[in-house]
């Protein structure tokens with residue numbers, strides 16, 4: 001799990017990049033802020049990117 005700060009609303013959130021392990025199946029997925037929906041960069045992965053609000057993540 002990675003943590004980042006939204007460049008628009010300034011809230012911290014977690015995101016997780018999954019990889020399905022599909023050869024040649026990589027695509028660019030965007031990281032959207034779970035609070036305001038702002039795009040905060042992207043990763044190339046064959047899976048998906050999940051984002052979590054800080055208060056939804058239990059330690």
Ligand SMILES: [Zn+2]
Nearest residue numbers: 006009033036
């Ligand atoms: Zn935001």
